[in-house]
Amino acid sequence: MRTEEPRSVRLADYRPPDWLIERVDLDVSLHPTASTVRATLKIKPNAGGTPAPLVLDGDDLKLSALALDGKPLAAGSYVAAPDRLTIAQVPNRPFTLEIETIVDPTANTQLMGLYRAGATYCTQCEAEGFRRITYFLDRPDVMAVYTTRIEADKAEAPVLLSNGNLVASGDVPDTSRHFAVWHDPFPKPSYLFALVGGNLACVEDAFTTMSGRKVKLAIYVEPGKEDRVPYAMDSLKRAMRWDETAFGREYDLDIFMIVAVSAFNMGAMENKGLNIFNDKYVLASPTTATDTDYAGIEAVIAHEYFHNWTGDRITCRDWFQLCLKEGLTVFRDQEFTADQRSRAVERISDVRSLRSHQFVEDAGPLAHPVRPEVYREINNFYTSTVYEKGSEVVRMIRTLLGPALFRQGMDLYFARHDGQAATVEQFVQCFADVSRRDFFPQFMRWYSQAGTPDVKIAPHYDARAKTFTLDITQTIPATPGQPDKEPMVIPLMFGLVGANGADLPLVANGRPLERGVIEVTRPHQRFVFADIAERPVPSVNRGFSAPVKLSLPLEPDDLRFLAAHDADSFNRWQAVQTLAMSLLKSNVAALRAGAPLREDDGLMAALGAVLGDATLEPAFIALTLAPPSEADIARELGGDVDPDAVFAARRRLRAAIGTRHGAALAETYRRMITPGPYRPDAQSAGRRTLKNICLDLLATTETSESIVRAFAQYQSADNMTDRMAALDTLAQHDRPERAAALADFYQRYAGDPLIIDKWLALQAAIPEPATLDRVRDLTRHPAFSMANPNRIRALIGSFAQANHTQFNRADGAGYAFVADVVLALDPKNPQVAARLMGAFRSWRALEAKRRAQAEAVLRRVAAAPALSRDVHDIVARTLAES
Numbered sequence: 078m079r080t081e082e083p084r085s086v087r088l089a090d091y092r093p094p095d096w097l098i099e100r101v102d103l104d105v106s107l108h109p110t111a112s113t114v115r116a117t118l119k120i121k122p123n124a125g126g127t128p129a130p131l132v133l134d135g136d137d138l139k140l141s142a143l144a145l146d147g148k149p150l151a152a153g154s155y156v157a158a159p160d161r162l163t164i165a166q167v168p169n170r171p172f173t174l175e176i177e178t179i180v181d182p183t184a185n186t187q188l189m190g191l192y193r194a195g196a197t198y199c200t201q202c203e204a205e206g207f208r209r210i211t212y213f214l215d216r217p218d219v220m221a222v223y224t225t226r227i228e229a230d231k232a233e234a235p236v237l238l239s240n241g242n243l244v245a246s247g248d249v250p251d252t253s254r255h256f257a258v259w260h261d262p263f264p265k266p267s268y269l270f271a272l273v274g275g276n277l278a279c280v281e282d283a284f285t286t287m288s289g290r291k292v293k294l295a296i297y298v299e300p301g302k303e304d305r306v307p308y309a310m311d312s313l314k315r316a317m318r319w320d321e322t323a324f325g326r327e328y329d330l331d332i333f334m335i336v337a338v339s340a341f342n343m344g345a346m347e348n349k350g351l352n353i354f355n356d357k358y359v360l361a362s363p364t365t366a367t368d369t370d371y372a373g374i375e376a377v378i379a380h381e382y383f384h385n386w387t388g389d390r391i392t393c394r395d396w397f398q399l400c401l402k403e404g405l406t407v408f409r410d411q412e413f414t415a416d417q418r419s420r421a422v423e424r425i426s427d428v429r430s431l432r433s434h435q436f437v438e439d440a441g442p443l444a445h446p447v448r449p450e451v452y453r454e455i456n457n458f459y460t461s462t463v464y465e466k467g468s469e470v471v472r473m474i475r476t477l478l479g480p481a482l483f484r485q486g487m488d489l490y491f492a493r494h495d496g497q498a499a500t501v502e503q504f505v506q507c508f509a510d511v512s513r514r515d516f517f518p519q520f521m522r523w524y525s526q527a528g529t530p531d532v533k534i535a536p537h538y539d540a541r542a543k544t545f546t547l548d549i550t551q552t553i554p555a556t557p558g559q560p561d562k563e564p565m566v567i568p569l570m571f572g573l574v575g576a577n578g579a580d581l582p583l584v585a586n587g588r589p590l591e592r593g594v595i596e597v598t599r600p601h602q603r604f605v606f607a608d609i610a611e612r613p614v615p616s617v618n619r620g621f622s623a624p625v626k627l628s629l630p631l632e633p634d635d636l637r638f639l640a641a642h643d644a645d646s647f648n649r650w651q652a653v654q655t656l657a658m659s660l661l662k663s664n665v666a667a668l669r670a671g672a673p674l675r676e677d678d679g680l681m682a683a684l685g686a687v688l689g690d691a692t693l694e695p696a697f698i699a700l701t702l703a704p705p706s707e708a709d710i711a712r713e714l715g716g717d718v719d720p721d722a723v724f725a726a727r728r729r730l731r732a733a734i735g736t737r738h739g740a741a742l743a744e745t746y747r748r749m750i751t752p753g754p755y756r757p758d759a760q761s762a763g764r765r766t767l768k769n770i771c772l773d774l775l776a777t778t779e780t781s782e783s784i785v786r787a788f789a790q791y792q793s794a795d796n797m798t799d800r801m802a803a804l805d806t807l808a809q810h811d812r813p814e815r816a817a818a819l820a821d822f823y824q825r826y827a828g829d830p831l832i833i834d835k836w837l838a839l840q841a842a843i844p845e846p847a848t849l850d851r852v853r854d855l856t857r858h859p860a861f862s863m864a865n866p867n868r869i870r871a872l873i874g875s876f877a878q879a880n881h882t883q884f885n886r887a888d889g890a891g892y893a894f895v896a897d898v899v900l901a902l903d904p905k906n907p908q909v910a911a912r913l914m915g916a917f918r919s920w921r922a923l924e925a926k927r928r929a930q931a932e933a934v935l936r937r938v939a940a941a942p943a944l945s946r947d948v949h950d951i952v953a954r955t956l957a958e959s
C-alpha cells in the first residue's frame with residue numbers, strides 16, 4: 078500500500094539502463110506459503126552507462142541471501158527494502174549476483190507475481206509483477222536468456238512448466254518432490270517470464286510450420302475439462318497458419334503451451350512459449366459456451382499467439398510504447414477474425430465496440446493519447462485507447478499505403494528490429510522507408526494527441542459545372558493536459574454513389590483518386606470532383622477508415638439510399654445507425670420535455686428493406702437491427718445526460734421495430750432455426766444471432782405470445798447460445814417466466830462457475846430499480862466471491878458498466894454501492910478495483926443531480942485512507958478539472 082502522493086513517470090525522462098542482465102538462472106522451490114526463489118543474474122555495465130550503484134526493483138519482497146561473484150555480501154554493503162535492493166559498490170565489469178527471496182503465493186491476492194489460482198501455482202508479470210518474485214531490473218529494455226528450474230511436491234504439482242523448451246526433469250532423491258528445467262533461448266524482458274505448477278490435464282496436438290518444423294501444442298486445463306478444449310486448439314492452429322500466410326511469421330520454439338487458470342486479472346498473457354489464460358478464453362463446448370464466447374476464444378487465442386512476434390520477438394523499449402505491441406496485435410487479431418469470419422461483420426462489431434468504449438473514454442476525464450507521455454500507475458493504461466485506437470492507427474497506415482506497401486513495411490519492421498526493444502517511432506519509420514512518405518511529424522499526432530477528431534463535411538453538387546465539392550473541417554477537442562491541438566492526417570475512404578447504386582469514377586482536384594482515399598491534412602480543406610454528370614450521394618469514411626466523429630448533413634432519403642445501395646457494407650450499416658441516432662437524440666429531448674415522441678417511417682422502411690434482403694448475411698442484418706448503445710447515445714448527447722431518458726428512448730425504438738416489423742421478425746425467427754447439431758462457425762453463429770435478435774425485438778411488444786416463445790426457446794434449447802439469448806430476453810420483462818427461468822438456470826449449472834458468471838451478469842444488468850437490492854443479495858450468494866476477478870466482473874462490473882439506468886440511479890445509491898465494493902476490494906486486488914472505478918469516467922456529462930451524486934461519491938473514495946496507487950490515480954484523474 079502506498080499512501081504518499083504517487084510519483085509520475087514521464088516518457089521524456091527515459092534513459093537506457095546503466096546495467097544489463099544477460100542471463101537469468103532461476104531456481105524456484107514451490108511451497109504454498111513460503112516458496113524459495115534463487116536467482117542467479119549475469120549482470121554487466123551497459124555501454125555508455127555511467128558506473129552507478131546497482132538498484133534493483135522489488136515489490137513486497139523478503140531477502141534471505143545475497144552473494145556477489147560467489148561471496149556473500151556483508152550486511153552494511155547493501156540495503157534490502159521490500160521495494161528496492163541497493164548495492165552501493167559493484168564492480169564496473171560483468172559479475173554474477175545471487176539473490177534468494179521467499180514469497181507467499183497463497184497470500185498473494187493481487188494476482189501479480191507468483192500466486193495461486195485455486196490450487197495451481199502461476200505467475201503474472203506484466204507490467205511489473207516480476208519484481209514481486211525476485212529483485213530485478215524490471216523494465217522491458219532489459220532482455221535476458223532465462224533458464225528456470227522448478228521444484229515442487231509431486232502430489233501437489235505433478236505438472237511443472239516455464240518458458241522455452243524442457244531440458245531436464247526428474248525426481249529429487251529421497252523426497253516426495255520432483256523438478257523440471259526449462260530453457261528459453263530467446264532473450265526476453267522480465268514481464269514475459271512465466272511459471273506454472275499444478276495438477277493439470279493436458280490436451281496435445283501438433284503443428285507443422287511453413288518450413289516443415291514440427292511443433293508440439295499443449296493446452297493445460299483443470300482435470301475433467303478436457304472436452305472443452307478442442308475449439309481453443311483449433312483456433313490456435315488456424316492462428317499459426319494465418320500468421321504464416323498473412324505476415325510470413327513462423328513459430329520458433331519446439332513447443333507452444335497454453336494454461337487455463339480460474340483466477341486471472343486480465344484476459345490472457347503472452348508469456349514466451351507459455352501463454353497463461355483466464356479459463357473463460359479457453360473452455361468451450363456447445364452446452365457451456367455461447368457464440369460470443371467462441372468468438373472471444375478464437376480472437377484471444379490468436380491475439381496472444383500473434384504476440385510471439387509483435388511483443389515477444391520485438392518488444393517495447395518502455396511502457397509508454399505499450400501500443401506498439403497492443404495496438405498492432407489487436408489490429409492483427411481483428412484482421413484474423415475478418416479473414417476467418419466475415420470482414421463486414423467484424424468491422425462493424427469492432428467499430429461498435431470502439432465507439433461504446435474508446436470514444437467514451439476519449440470524451441471524458443480519463444482521455445489520454447494512444448502513447449501516453451506520463452503515468453502514475455501503468456496498470457491503468459491497459460485501456461481501449463491503447464488497444465483499440467492503437468489498432469485504428471495501424472489500420473490508417475495500411476489505408477494510406479495500400480496493402481502491398483503495408484506488408485513491405487511490416488516485413489522491414491520484423492527484419493530490422495527482431496530481438497530488440499523498440500519504439501513507436503522505429504515502427505513508423507519502417508513504413509516511411511518503404512513508401513518514401515513523410516509520417517513525421519503530422520501522422521505521429523495520432524499517437525500523441527488524445528481526443529476523437531470532429532470532421533465536419535459540407536457537400537455541394539453544381540449541376541451546371543458538373544462538379545461535386547466537399548468542404549472539410551477538422552477540429553480535435555481539448556482533453557486533459559492538452560488544451561490545444563494540431564491538425565491530423567485523416568484518411569477518408571470515399572465514394573460517390575450514382576442513381577443506379579454504382580460508384581462514379583472519381584477525379585479529385587485534377588487527379589484520379591487513388592484507392593478511393595481522401596487525405597485530410599489541414600484544418601479546412603476543399604476537394605472538387607469533376608465530370609459528375611448526375612447528383613450523387615457521397616459515401617464518406619467507408620469501412621470506418623479513420624476513427625473520427627463525422628458530421629455529414631445527408632437527407633433521410635439519401636441515408637436510406639445508402640442503406641440500400643452503398644457498395645461499402647460498413648456505410649450501409651452506418652446509414653441506418655445515423656437515422657436511428659437522429660431519432661433517438663430528438664426523442665431523448667422530447668421525453669425530458671414531456672413532448673410527444675417522433676416516429677420515423679423512413680428508418681422503419683430502411684430496416685424493413687434490410688430485414689427482407691435475402692442477399693445479406695444474417696449477422697449483418699442482426700447488427701443493423703440493433704440500435705446504437707446507451708453509452709453511444711449518451712456520448713453523442715455530450716452533456717446533461719439523463720440515462721433514464723436515453724434508456725426509454727432506446728426501448729421505445731426497439732418496441733416500435735418489434736411492432737412494425739412483427740410479421741417479418743417472426744418469419745425470420747422461424748427461417749433462421751437451423752436443424753442439426755450446434756456448430757460454432759461464423760455462418761451458423763450469424764443465423765443464431767439474427768434469430769435471437771428477432772426473438773428479443775418481438776418480446777419488446779410485451780405480448781404473451783412473444784414471452785411464451787422466449788420461454789419455450791429457453792426450455793428446449795440444445796446449446797448455450799440459444800438458452801442464454803432466451804434468458805436475456807426474459808430478463809428484460811418482469812413476468813413469472815423470468816423468475817422461473819432464472820431459478821432453473823441456477824439449478825442446471827450451479828457447479829460451473831463460468832456459466833454461473835453469465836447468470837450473475839445478466840441479473841446485474843436488468844434495467845429496473847429492484848436490481849441494486851438483487852445485486853447486493855447476490856454478493857452474499859455462495860456462487861459469488863470477491864477473491865475471483867471473473868465473479869467480480871460478472872456481477873459488479875456488469876452492474877457498473879452495462880446497467881446505465883441503475884448504476885446512474887438518481888438517488889446515487891448505485892454509485893455508493895460500487896464505491897463501497899471498490900474500497901473493500903482495493904486492499905486485496907487494486908488492479909481490479911481500479912478497473913471498476915473506471916465506470917465513473919463519464920460523470921461530468923450527466924445531468925446536474927446525478928453529477929452531484931457522483932461527485933460526492935468520488936470525493937468520498939478520494940478521501941479514503943490508504944488507497945492503492947491504482948485507485949488513487951483513477952479517482953484523481955476522474956475528478957481533475959481539465
Ligand SMILES: [Zn+2]
Pocket residue numbers: 380384402403406
Ligand atoms: Zn495483448
